[in-house]
Amino acid sequence: MSEFFLSVVNMSIAASWSVLAVLLLRFLLKKAPKWITVLLWAVVAIRLICPFAFESKVSLIPSAQTISPGIMMDTVPQIYTGIPAVNNSINPIIGETFAPNPGDSANPLQVWIPIAAVLWGIGILALTVYGIISYLRIKKKISTAVLLRDHIYQSENVVSPFVLGMIRPKIYVPFSMTASEMLHVIAHEEAHIRRKDHWWKPIGFAILSLHWFNPLMWLAYVLLCRDIEMACDEKVVKSLSSEERADYSQALLNCSVGRRMIAYCPLAFGEVGVKDRVRSVLSYKKPAFWILAVGIVASIVLAICFLTNPTPGNLGTLENLEFISLTDRTENTACVWVSDGFSYARVGPISEDLLKELANLKTSKEEISLSRSEDRDRSHTIVLQSEKQAESSLNSYLEGLYIHFNSDFTAVWINNNVKPTLTYKVIDPQKAKEVYGYISSYNVREPAIQIPTISSDATDIASLKAKFPEYFDLGTFKGLEVYIWQMAEDSYSCGVLQGVNRNYTKEEIWDLHKNPASLDEMRAIIAYYLEEGLAVKEGITLIPVTMPHSSYAYTIDDAYKAKLNQLFWSDFSDSITSYTEPLYSSLIIDEGIFDIDGDGKEEHCFMSYGPTSGIFTFSITVFENGEPEYFNLFTCPWTTLRFEITEKDQGILARKDTNEETYLTMAIEDGNIVIYSDAQDVLYWGEQGLDSPFASQWIAKPENGYFDSGPLKTIEGNFRTYYQNTDGTWQYNGYIYKYRLVITGRMPNAVADTTYVYLSNLEEISFEKAMWASGLSSHMGAYFTTVEAVLVEIYTGEPDEATTPTGYPSEEIGQPQIRYNGKVYYYFATGFDDPLPKDYELVGAVADVDNTKAPEQNFHGARVEIGQEIYAHKTETDIIYIKYENGYAKFSIRK
């Protein structure tokens, strides 16, 4: 009911604008026939009962929905009148008056609006009852009216003649009228009937009762009645002679006076005085044609301007951003990224049509917030980059046009990094969500990359330098790495990077596809280096790789390597046989520790990319006690996968397709990992099992920083769990690190030191670098690559001796932990002398301690003392406190 009420209010407001326009036109069209004016009121009436309207650009209605139906849910209620000046003066008051009190979930309007709706209903009822009662009273009074002729009746209860009855209208006149009066009066009433006024007036009254709260509508109705009367007068009078007009006027006067009633009383407001009507009648002249024409044209214009709603804006033209012009440029939008507010994923260039769909999403013309802050909701972001912006963005902040939608796609704002726009309402959030979904599921494998056709004569160094500036002037002191991937049977693409101490990441290698060189071109480039003495043949390594968008090479084996070697070097006078092992894209996607085969022991599971390009494949390798136990290869449609551990400590796969996450379970059957998927689209690929040819290649190897299958010593750092190898190196996520660095320092304005523990292949890390790379920096270049270093522990205060992993036998547990209420709580490493926070109560004490395994019963623990008191909170179940000598220590469940 409240919604209906609000839509009536909105209609009333929209119609009020038309009433004002009609008032103006009435004044200007005084000389025009009154029937035109009555038509104008018809326009108003339509606006008052019809909630729908076409949209047009010439609409003069400032806003078709001043009060949004959702206003009761808003935390800052606002109205959108369509006039910024009015909005800015009213909305702050509304926002303050009706803001929910902090702590309230309801906005006060949720109470007031329903009350208003009820009052409105009462008003309608009252007016309707009045109408019905009046009608019945009249009917009673004229029940004894006698037939004069046709449909005309006379009654002693009639003072002023009138028409009654909608279907079979009858005219009622008094007995005491002269013949002349009778004549004119009846002519007037007949005119009413012919104009169907016996319908319009009651209908108008009914509409008025819906909009009784709007004083403009009362005015409109009163004026409508006036105009109807004068239109009838005109209709009768235009065919009367001047003497007859005098008689008509006399009749008017007599009827309004009554034979004997003469008393002084001012005329009521709105009533057409007899004086005015007589004056009009006596001075009536047929209107000139042009007046008629102007009147009709004006009415049509008014109808169009006020019967149509304003068109909403659209995304592409918000504040004149005109980003749709991106599709008109000769270069397409080169690069598109999506973000969920935290991390950015590249989805590649998108088609023009999709970009147009995005730009044409409809938005309100009016802003819904006056904030230009950059901290607004960025739950769904799309970044559009031109080629130039894409190039300059490699390792730093993404340059481009940022389009931010909020979590439910009802609001949008855009930032072009010069000036952010205001926030606008999205008219069709469902459509926006759809478009966002399409864009974020666009991936690099879509045919958006143009493979440049390279002529085999492109050996001119100058033109090569211009075309591949990034492949020249490379530092060669560590050699050059030439990456080659196969696109088709006889088509190869290459890129070259300078040699470095580490392995290049998958992303860095994939970036080479942006500007690939043909074999000929790459040979020419390498020849250049050799000829100039910048590099020697022994320093050039050929690395065949598979790229997801290239559809050719599935396996890179010895034969393939040899073929490529021959292919590349055959044009050189010396044959070179040196090449290194191909760099597979077998980097690990995710790892997890859980019991996958139900044997009661937890296994260490790794998920890696598979050996194919063109098809998405992935492998799962399972290690138990450091030995590989299972290995299987799967294929499925391109998706994002990771391990997830359920509450029951069961390992499952989480799969993310276009913002939807589904879960797949795994189990072991007959020595193979089986994945259960609702979609039935996860299938085995190639040979399975530890003895398959792929297994020998794809099980992570100790060299090159991969997973060490030697005995593990698990260390549960409070940030990440990592492992110490028997040879003194460290590992995390399959990567080997030479050093474990403990870096302590004081953050600006901190009261205590912060300690970062990094596993690192770099010998030294400064405190500042450690700090920024720990998650504080918004600059992508501030972070370490996975091979360089990874953060495993972080705490404030002095590093406590008890938490350093050295000194524990490898079979024992390092981190203090206690099982309580079915969950294991781990020492949070914030010290042992914290005060006990409020509302924590003593719930028990440590009953048993076993340092060799994780506690399996409540009140059992590891690295704690029997008898230590345990304190828990009634509702905050994630944290408990354990009492120590000098205070309390915080223990938390691991998330």
Add this chain to the structure above:
Amino acid sequence: MDTPKIFESEYRFCLILWEHEPVKSGKLVELCKERLGWKPTTTYTVIKKLSERGVLKNENTVVTSLVSKDQVQASELNEMVEKTFEGSLPAFIAAFTKHRKISDADIDAVQEMIDRYRKGGSL
């Protein structure tokens, strides 16, 4: 004896009665429908009202009058008019004009306007 008051419409009814009496009420209904345009219920109501007022009597569905034409006071007819109808018409009724009280001055002014117009003068 005081002559009972009769409204104009009732007077028209009585004219029919005087013409046809004594008459069965059913026939009277027919006649009223034809001449006055009354619904049967209206006729019966009027018969009842007039019989209560002592204008006619209705015995065994036969209606006869109790007053004669001459006796009915014509002058009383007009008096009824003002007392029976209080107030103006509802807003949604299409009327010739509202019965409004208008000042002397205005009445005169309008009358003058009309008279001047008849004489062919300006307004």
